[in-house]
Amino acid sequence: MCNKLIWFTAASSLYFSTAIKAETPQVDVQAAYHMPLASKSLLTDIISVAGKKLVAVGERGHILVSQDGTNWLQADVPVQANFNSVYFANEQQGWAVGHDATIVATHDGGVTWQLQHYKPETDKPLFDVYFVNEQKGMALGAYGMFLRTDDGGNSWHKHFHDELLLEEDQQYLAELKQTDPELYQIESEALLPHFNRVYADGNVLYMVGEAGFAAKSLDFGDSWQRLDEFYNGSLFDLIRTPQMALMAAGLRGHVFVSEDQGQSWQQVMLDENATLNSVFADEAGTIYLVGNAGTLLISRNTGDSFTDRSLADGKAIVNGLVWNKQLILVTETGIKTVNLSELN
Incomplete structure (x- = not known):
């Protein structure tokens, strides 16, 4: 979820060598280098498969796999x-997304990955x-x-969810669509906030983002309802x-906490x-908050209060999970x- 560190992370430099097929004109890119210290470089997300x-x-295209949480x-x-x-849909099929609208997929549990979508000309990152x-x-x-996508990522199609716009922006775009189609296209790609995180809660999807944006979908993302704003700053996870x-x-x-499905x-x-x-x-019901400056906050009382267990080195923690009685964190200096x- 490196969207939280979007200004912290510099976009990768582009190199040109091996031709790949994407949903744009043919673009040449270079494969990620195998680096002996990749597990100690900036890592942004982690998942248990x-x-x-x-x-x-x-x-830099680093994807790491571990069977024991120690060796990567x-x-x-x-x-x-x-x-x-x-994200993994099952033990074998997974996808990773990032800068330059990049999407890669694996069909062998993460050992090898294939490029499905890549548009560096957009200069826009995918966050989730x-x-x-x-x-x-x-x-x-x-x-x-x-x-x-409806075919496992073999093809990806852009969707514009105008129902997520503020009411005044919906009216503005509706007028532009009739009077200035070219400007409409430009504005439609700039008025929506950054979408930082999508979260599946059973059959319901929630999405949070920039400037207090929050939304809810009852049909797996085909349509959305924008929720009332409750904070004017960016939200990074839910x-x-x-x-x-x-x-x-x-x-x-x-x-923030909601006990009525996001209404308040x-x-x-x-x-x-x-x-x-x-x-x-x-x-076990323990809640973890992780963040910049080594922030690690833990709650064992339903989130009513948190105990500070922040890391002394002060390095940003981007995400984490509990696995085999260990808290495994991905940070700006690796795993x-x-x-x-040790946290009791």
Whole structure:
């Protein structure tokens, strides 16, 4: 989820060598280099695949796979774009998205990856990816960029969800569409906020983003309802807590909770004011907030209060998960592992 660190992460430089097929005119790119210290470089997202392995993604096309959370192998990746998010639909099929509207896919559990979508000319990053099943998926990112596939990513199609615009912007675009189609096209790619995160809550999808943006879909993202704004800053992550509340986190230590499916939100007051990049929970019901400056906050009382267990090195934590009694974090300096017993 490196959208939270979008200004922290520099876009990858483009090199030209091996021809690849994409949904644009033929573009030449260079595969990611295999680096011995890739597990110590900027990593932005991590996922457990069926509880059997971990896959992490990060800068310069780095995708790492581990069977034990300690030893990491770098996968073969055909592009050097910075990745922001990774998602697996099953043990074998996964996707990662990132800068230059890049989408790569794997069909062998993350060992090798193929390029499905790449548009460096847009100069827009994708921030998150989610698949309803092995065929139907979506990728979303900057300025309302929303891509959809119904064939496992063999083809990706751009969708413009005008229902997510503010009412005045909807009226403005409706007039432009009639009077100035060229300007309409330009404006339609700039008026929507950044879509930072999509979260599947059973059959309902939630999305959060820039400037307090939040939305809800009851049909797996085919249409959306924009929720009333409850915060004027960016939101970077959203989960359903073990206590069945929605929790959103974002800029300057802001955390909000909703107990009515996103219709109203209450702020959780924290002493920490660092930007929070991700929120996640474990099977024991513990909630974790991670963010910049080494921020690690833990709640074992339904999110009513948090204990500060921030890392002393002060390096940004982008995301994490609990796996085999360990807290595994992806940070600006790579993988960091903390035994849960050390957090008691």
